[in-house]
Amino acid sequence: MAPYKSSSAHTEHEDLLIKVLHGSIHFAVRILAILMTLVILWSVADVVLVLYKRLMAPPFMFLNLGDILALFSTFLVTLIGIEIFLNITLYTQNH
Secondary structure, three states: OOOOOOHHHHHHOOOHHHHHHHHHHHHHHHHHHHHHHHHHHHHHHHHHHHHHHHHHOOOOOOOOHHHHHHHHHHHHHHHHHHHHHHHHHHHHHHO
């Protein structure tokens, strides 16, 4: 079995156009990582806001099943965003 070769060899391509295209994709991935960080921070704030609103609504400090499901969905969206960010950072490390 042949050893695994890093895909960084793509950036060492002889064709200038291919080099420019790979550089453009690498730049776009970095922008996506920055934007994903902002989305994650926004969704964490949303989790806090949803939790606060649900706990402060009458009856005070009581969560019904719908409230719990709303909290779980906001937590899940945040965790999915974190997972996407980790995939983006792994991509930038390997390319």
